[in-house]
Amino acid sequence: MSVTIKDVAAAAGVSIATVSRVLAHKDRFYSPATAEKIMTVARDLGYQKNSAAVELVTQKSQVLGVIVSSTQTNFADQIIAGIQDTAFARDLSVIILYAGVNDDRLQQKAIQTVIERSVRGILILALELNDANRQLLDQTPIPHVFLSTTSGHEQDAFVASDDFKIGQRATEYLINKGHTRIGLAAVEATSYVGQKRLAGYRNAMANHQLPIESEWIQAGHFTYADGLVAMRQWGPTPPIDAVVAMSDLAAVGVLNQATDFHLNIPNQLAIVSIDGTDLVKWVRPQLTSITQAFYDMGVAGVNLLLNTDTQPPAAQLLPFKLDERASS
Amino acid sequence: MSVTIKDVAAAAGVSIATVSRVLAHKDRFYSPATAEKIMTVARDLGYQKNSAAVELVTQKSQVLGVIVSSTQTNFADQIIAGIQDTAFARDLSVIILYAGVNDDRLQQKAIQTVIERSVRGILILALELNDANRQLLDQTPIPHVFLSTTSGHEQDAFVASDDFKIGQRATEYLINKGHTRIGLAAVEATSYVGQKRLAGYRNAMANHQLPIESEWIQAGHFTYADGLVAMRQWGPTPPIDAVVAMSDLAAVGVLNQATDFHLNIPNQLAIVSIDGTDLVKWVRPQLTSITQAFYDMGVAGVNLLLNTDTQPPAAQLLPFKLDERASS
DNA sequence: GTGAAAGCGCTAACAG
DNA sequence: CTGTTAGCGCTTTCAC
Numbered sequence: 172m173s174v175t176i177k178d179v180a181a182a183a184g185v186s187i188a189t190v191s192r193v194l195a196h197k198d199r200f201y202s203p204a205t206a207e208k209i210m211t212v213a214r215d216l217g218y219q220k221n222s223a224a225v226e227l228v229t230q231k232s233q234v235l236g237v238i239v240s241s242t243q244t245n246f247a248d249q250i251i252a253g254i255q256d257t258a259f260a261r262d263l264s265v266i267i268l269y270a271g272v273n274d275d276r277l278q279q280k281a282i283q284t285v286i287e288r289s290v291r292g293i294l295i296l297a298l299e300l301n302d303a304n305r306q307l308l309d310q311t312p313i314p315h316v317f318l319s320t321t322s323g324h325e326q327d328a329f330v331a332s333d334d335f336k337i338g339q340r341a342t343e344y345l346i347n348k349g350h351t352r353i354g355l356a357a358v359e360a361t362s363y364v365g366q367k368r369l370a371g372y373r374n375a376m377a378n379h380q381l382p383i384e385s386e387w388i389q390a391g392h393f394t395y396a397d398g399l400v401a402m403r404q405w406g407p408t409p410p411i412d413a414v415v416a417m418s419d420l421a422a423v424g425v426l427n428q429a430t431d432f433h434l435n436i437p438n439q440l441a442i443v444s445i446d447g448t449d450l451v452k453w454v455r456p457q458l459t460s461i462t463q464a465f466y467d468m469g470v471a472g473v474n475l476l477l478n479t480d481t482q483p484p485a486a487q488l489l490p491f492k493l494d495e496r497a498s499s
Numbered sequence: 500m501s502v503t504i505k506d507v508a509a510a511a512g513v514s515i516a517t518v519s520r521v522l523a524h525k526d527r528f529y530s531p532a533t534a535e536k537i538m539t540v541a542r543d544l545g546y547q548k549n550s551a552a553v554e555l556v557t558q559k560s561q562v563l564g565v566i567v568s569s570t571q572t573n574f575a576d577q578i579i580a581g582i583q584d585t586a587f588a589r590d591l592s593v594i595i596l597y598a599g600v601n602d603d604r605l606q607q608k609a610i611q612t613v614i615e616r617s618v619r620g621i622l623i624l625a626l627e628l629n630d631a632n633r634q635l636l637d638q639t640p641i642p643h644v645f646l647s648t649t650s651g652h653e654q655d656a657f658v659a660s661d662d663f664k665i666g667q668r669a670t671e672y673l674i675n676k677g678h679t680r681i682g683l684a685a686v687e688a689t690s691y692v693g694q695k696r697l698a699g700y701r702n703a704m705a706n707h708q709l710p711i712e713s714e715w716i717q718a719g720h721f722t723y724a725d726g727l728v729a730m731r732q733w734g735p736t737p738p739i740d741a742v743v744a745m746s747d748l749a750a751v752g753v754l755n756q757a758t759d760f761h762l763n764i765p766n767q768l769a770i771v772s773i774d775g776t777d778l779v780k781w782v783r784p785q786l787t788s789i790t791q792a793f794y795d796m797g798v799a800g801v802n803l804l805l806n807t808d809t810q811p812p813a814a815q816l817l818p819f820k821l822d823e824r825a826s827s
Numbered sequence: 828g829t830g831a832a833a834g835c836g837c838t839a840a841c842a843g
Numbered sequence: 844c845t846g847t848t849a850g851c852g853c854t855t856t857c858a859c
Contacts, residue, residue: 173617173640175852186830191854201828217638222615223560224852226551228835234612241580252569255597259605264612266594269583277587284562284592287550289501310545312501395781423781430783453723453751454782455758503836514846519838529844552836555851 174216183212194220226289234264235473236285239296241272244393244418246448246465247296250318253469254294261477263291270298278304286311292476294318294469299362314479318472319465321363321486328479330471332463333488334364338371341415341443341461344493346379350413350441353381356401357391357421368417368445387411391421398424407432413441413499419450422458426498441499447491456497464489502544511540522548554617562592563801564613567624569600572721572746574776574793575624578646581797582622589805591619598626606632614639620804622646622797627690642807646800647793649691649814656807658799660791661816662692666699669743669771669789672821674707678741678769681709684729685719685749696745696773715739719749726752735760741769741827747778750786754826769827775819784825792817 176194180187185205191197193206194213226232235258239247251267258265268284271277282304285293293308293315300308305322308315317329345353355372359365369388376383389404391397398421405411409429416422422444426436434440436456444451447462471487504522508515513533519525521534522541554560563586567575579595586593596612599605610632613621621636621643628636633650636643645657673681683700687693697716704711717732719725726749733739737757744750750772754764762768764784772779775790799815 177852187853188831188855189829191852192829195854197854205828219614219639221555221617221852223551223554223617224835225854226835227549227555227837228852228854230835232551241576241583248569251597255569255599255605259608264596264608266596266612268592268594269579271583277583280587280592284594286547289549289551311547395777427781427783449723450781453755453778455755505836515837516839516847517845519836520845523838525838533844549836552851553838555853556836556838558851 173221174218175221176218178216179209179213179218182216183209185209194218230289232289232291233262234266234288234290235292235294235476236288236290237265237267237294237296238270238278238281238285238298239267240298241269244297244446245420245450246319246446246463249448249465250296250469250472253466253471254473255469257470257473261473266290275301275304279307282307286313289313292316292479294472294476295320295322299323314476316472316475316479318468319364319463323363328475328485328487330468330475330487330489331364332468332491334367335371335374337445337461337463337491338368338415339375340371340491340493341445342372342375343379344459345413345415345441345443345499346375346381348413348441348499351381352384352387352411352413354387354389354401354405354409354411354414355417356389356414356425357393357397357417358388359392359417360390365417372415384410391417393418393421395420395424397421398426399428401425402428402432407434409434409440411440413443416442416444419444419446419448419458419460422460422498423450423454426454426456426458437497437499443493443499447494451496459496459499460494461491462494463491501549502546503549504546507537507541507544507546510544511537513537522546560617560619561590562594562616562618563620563622563804564616564618565593565595565622565624566598566606566609566613566626567595568626569597572625572774573748573778574647574774574791577776577793578624578797578800581794581799582801583797585798585801589801594618603629603632607635610635614641617641620644620801620807622800622804623648623650627651642804644800644803644807646796647692647791651691656803656813656815658796658803658815658817659692660796660819662695663699663702665773665789665791665819666696666743667703668699668819668821669773670700670703671707672787673741673743673769673771673827674703674709676741676769676827679709680712680715680739680741682715682717682729682733682737682739682742683745684717684742684753685721685725685745686716687720687745688718693745700743712738719745721746721749723748723752725749726754727756729753730756730760735762737762737768739768741771743771743773745773747772747774747776747786747788750788750826751778751782754782754784754786765825765827771821771827775822779824787824787827788822789819790822791819
């Protein structure tokens with residue numbers, strides 16, 4: 172059995188109530204002398220507080236739960252860094268739960284875990300929940316915000332980039348560069364993110380009276396393989412002269428397959444990637460990208476979560492930028 | 500206030516003991532009829548168990564704590580996937596805590612958090628603890644194993660690759676290819692991993708009567724920037740004809756800087772990378788690599804942790820392989 | 828300033 | 844098969 176406040180109390184010759192008060196830095200209703208004695212004894216005995224007991228009695232927890240999908244994408248680390256730093260500053264702990272890749276059971280398990288621990292709040296990263304799991308979450312009083320995705324439900328809070336504008340901006344950039352036949356790689360038409368970016372693309376093309384061929388748009392799920400496949404569909408003499416990839420990973424897939432086709436990037440095919448993680452700087456040519464503010468997304472997410480107590484949930488769109496590199 | 504077994508008991512017209520028994524799938528000392536009624540009532544009421552209460556009374560937890568350093572490296576995901584799958588199969592939850600990059604405070608906070616929650620076991624990923632933090636861990640009865648690193652202390656359990664052999668094997672592969680002036684990039688001489696790989700390299704060189712120049716060995720911490728810097732040190736007419744990089748990230752750094760120097764890879768400079776994550780297949784030319792069994796490391800780690808109850812902690816070395824690609 | 832005592836929600840003997 | 848009861852370690856009134 173580990174050492175409890177009872178042990179500390181006995182060793183210090185005081186009551187457990189007093190020990191509890193000084194260890195929890197409660198009020199200042201105790202003399203400095205007792206406080207010091209208790210602290211010393213506690214340290215000597217190797218006392219560690221039992222969070223289960225604390226949370227049981229206080230009915231609240233100082234931990235934030237983050238649910239991530241296993242890396243289809245590679246930007247989660249940045250968001251988590253933002254979350255971690257902000258939480259740390261507010262003296263909260265962060266626990267991260269992987270929810271697999273489109274695995275409803277794992278997703279459920281992760282949600283269940285955070286609910287049962289009645290965490291202070293839940294952050295859902297780049298993940299779309301199925302109806303059952305959403306319901307599970309909504310049943311609880313635990314505040315939750317979606318990051319880099321939306322739940323698709325008005326009442327939910329989320330922090331993300333404006334995906335419509337991202338699609339629009341990337342497309343317009345290429346149009347301004349003189350491209351007219353612009354393709355899309357790894358478009359996930361079933362997700363809100365994918366739909367919005369696609370809409371932004373269509374909007375930009377329409378605004379410039381540019382027609383779109385259906386074969387220009389290749390479906391996928393943001394992965395490297397999807398980029399590869401998209402380019403393979405277009406073939407060695409592609410019908411397009413530029414492409415917007417829906418993720419850095421997909422962009423690299425497009426790039427590698429295009430290079431294998433001996434296409435010159437950017438002369439024969441320009442590439443713009445969406446995300447702007449370090450990966451775009453590791454490949455050659457370096458990829459022009461829409462760079463999202465992932466770290467800030469983590470920061471904003473935590474703040475939003477903590478404000479949910481006092482304010483109604485809100486949506487927040489973060490600015491992004493376009494970084495020009497060698498691929499366009 | 501959320502719904503408790505008391506509420507369920509009242510609604511179902513039984514005692515809380517019975518509710519507890521059926522909800523915990525205890526024994527089968529209750530009639531199917533009561534069981535069913537209770538399950539229905541619980542679902543209708545939206546009952547969620549309170550882990551804090553359960554853990555407080557049972558004095559044990561069904562969660563595994565994983566402590567990771569923020570990604571200096573990019574293989575943590577694979578290890579975590581292995582951990583997650585194994586834990587899931589055993590009906591354990593996994594919580595992941597980021598410990599920053601060489602940030603003692605964050606590291607401490609992470610350890611503190613898992614200790615206070617008295618998790619079932621702790622997995623430490625590619626992280627070396629400072630003395631204070633090690634002591635903190637050793638004071639507790641919670642079993643812990645190091646993954647992809649060792650604590651440097653005999654009595655601790657760990658799962659890793661044999662880093663001496665990795666250094667040796669990579670070097671010998673290059674020697675057999677006819678290289679004689681072999682450099683090392685991003686060597687972290689302060690870490691056990693770094694030291695062992697370095698020793699393996701020296702051993703291989705010595706076995707073939709090959710001299711080593713000190714400038715061939717460039718220090719670093721496994722990062723992309725370290726690879727870049729190493730190659731910059733060697734310059735456009737490098738004193739070496741082959742290099743072993745201590746991580747995939749570092750290898751890509753070397754590769755990019757070498758390419759910028761207009762060096763032909765592998766003719767003027769061969770590169771072997773250590774890790775073998777997907778990144779080596781994303782760059783061009785693809786990198787020959789020592790490929791570590793990261794997923795298996797996660798699996799083995801969990802199993803080792805769970806056996807600690809019955810067996811003394813042990814060390815485990817996992818096999819690795821050499822995958823030849825275009826960079827050598 | 829400090830102590831006594833009443834639980835938080837749940838499990839686990841022990842009766843019946 | 845089911846109910847009663849005694850805590851797990853801690854916080855928090857309420858007295859003194």
